[in-house]
Amino acid sequence: MDFSSDTSAPAHPSVIEALARVNTGMEGSYGNDSVTARVRTLIAQTFETDDFDMWMCASGTASNALALSLLCPPTGAILCHAEAHIERDERGAPEFFTGGGKLVSLSGDAARIDEQALRDALASIDRSFVHETPPHVLSLTNLTESGTAYPAEQIKHYAALAHEADLTVHLDGARFGNALASTGATPAQMSWQAGVDVLTFGLTKTGAIGCEIILLFGKSRAKFAELQARAKRSGHMPPKMRFLAAQAEAMLRDGLWLTLAQTANTQATRLANALCAQPNVALRYPVDGNEVFISLPDPFADKLQKAGAKFYPWPGNCYRFVCAWSTTDAEMDALVEAVAG
Numbered sequence: 001m002d003f004s005s006d007t008s009a010p011a012h013p014s015v016i017e018a019l020a021r022v023n024t025g026m027e028g029s030y031g032n033d034s035v036t037a038r039v040r041t042l043i044a045q046t047f048e049t050d051d052f053d054m055w056m057c058a059s060g061t062a063s064n065a066l067a068l069s070l071l072c073p074p075t076g077a078i079l080c081h082a083e084a085h086i087e088r089d090e091r092g093a094p095e096f097f098t099g100g101g102k103l104v105s106l107s108g109d110a111a112r113i114d115e116q117a118l119r120d121a122l123a124s125i126d127r128s129f130v131h132e133t134p135p136h137v138l139s140l141t142n143l144t145e146s147g148t149a150y151p152a153e154q155i156k157h158y159a160a161l162a163h164e165a166d167l168t169v170h171l172d173g174a175r176f177g178n179a180l181a182s183t184g185a186t187p188a189q190m191s192w193q194a195g196v197d198v199l200t201f202g203l204t205k206t207g208a209i210g211c212e213i214i215l216l217f218g219k220s221r222a223k224f225a226e227l228q229a230r231a232k233r234s235g236h237m238p239p240k241m242r243f244l245a246a247q248a249e250a251m252l253r254d255g256l257w258l259t260l261a262q263t264a265n266t267q268a269t270r271l272a273n274a275l276c277a278q279p280n281v282a283l284r285y286p287v288d289g290n291e292v293f294i295s296l297p298d299p300f301a302d303k304l305q306k307a308g309a310k311f312y313p314w315p316g317n318c319y320r321f322v323c324a325w326s327t328t329d330a331e332m333d334a335l336v337e338a339v340a341g
Contacts, residue, residue: 009327137169152183
């Protein structure tokens with residue numbers, strides 16, 4: 001009963017099979033291979049556009065930091081939620097990759113930026129004031145670090161506010177598939193059609209080994225050469241890119257990534273229902289994806305852990321349970337039995 005993290009899950013068998021299939025013959029290096037070319041076609045179909053460029057990385061931190069380094073100069077700032085992964089969990093990588101760009105934290109319930117907080121931050125920008133660090137980027141996260149989702153229309157609204165203030169918009173999509181499965185939006189509706197300029201499209205948490213794709217949409221494509229240069233300089237230009245591409249091809253083919261995200265979401269809902277049926281147990285945040293943040297009495301939490309359940313204590317006086325594509329019905333049955341026991 002391991003509900004510690006979706007990064008603890010195995011890779012989907014289709015990913016392993018894809019790696020074996022491409023492990024033959026000679027292919028071009030650094031993304032100049034036939035597998036990467038096929039992935040570009042799949043992404044064009046998935047996102048309903050050919051107006052993009054892409055780069056693949058092995059980790060979300062690398063993809064976020066590289067993407068933000070394109071958008072924010074050393075003298076600028078990035079607006080994000082106070083609980084955003086780039087703020088709390090990336091060891092200063094965005095600041096390092098931007099050469100000193102500042103993260104400015106905004107408030108909001110359940111790790112979603114409050115509209116008034118965003119409006120106030122945008123209204124206060126004065127680029128003529130030399131002592132200020134003016135924002136250049138708005139960074140959103142979907143799913144958020146509290147497991148909640150921004151609907152596509154809210155992203156579109158926030159992006160319009162940011163663009164009006166001459167900011168670009170970055171979306172951290174480490175759990176992008178879970179957000180889509182929860183909201184019913186299409187990949188296009190939640191990205192470029194909503195005004196997102198750069199998406200870090202995560203497949204690792206959904207079932208890959210390690211595959212994150214930086215997508216530059218529209219005008220942001222002008223920065224692609226700079227992205228390649230920064231990837232090379234920072235050591236994030238995989239020589240055998242085909243092995244990252246093989247993971248993406250397996251996940252995107254026939255919409256497997258969305259099927260796996262929905263599976264994880266469904267198990268999380270079942271988990272939340274089982275826990276909330278007990279006295280003195282309450283959800284801390286809505287379950288909009290594959291994560292459950294819940295307040296448990298300490299004796300109850302101890303009982304679950306002694307029964308073999310793995311989960312984390314979380315800030316805000318709650319616990320985090322995460323379901324993955326591989327969370328089985330047997331694990332869920334065992335948890336339900338432990339809850340009732």
